[in-house]
Amino acid sequence: MMAAHGAPWFAGWGTLALVNAxxxxxxxxxxxxxxxxxxxxxxxxxxxxxxLPKVRDRMF
Structure with a gap:
């Protein structure tokens, strides 16, 4: 079976996006x-x- 060569790259990029969220x-x-x-x-x-600094909580 042939492995997808781009799969680890996409998994890493997606994981980074989740960490950033x-x-x-x-x-x-x-x-x-x-x-x-x-x-x-x-x-x-x-x-x-x-x-970037933390955004202050809004009062309303």
């Missing part, structure tokens, strides 16, 4: 938005999330 939610940011952005930007999105 969790990191974003921890900073009071949109998990879904950052997940989708991470699918496009990958490690660059991780860098942005690490550098």
């Amino acid at each position: 969790g990191l974003a939610q921890g900073k009071n940011r949109s998990g879904l938005g950052w997940f989708l952005l991470s699918l496009l930007l990958g490690p660059l999105a991780t860098l942005l999330l690490v550098l």
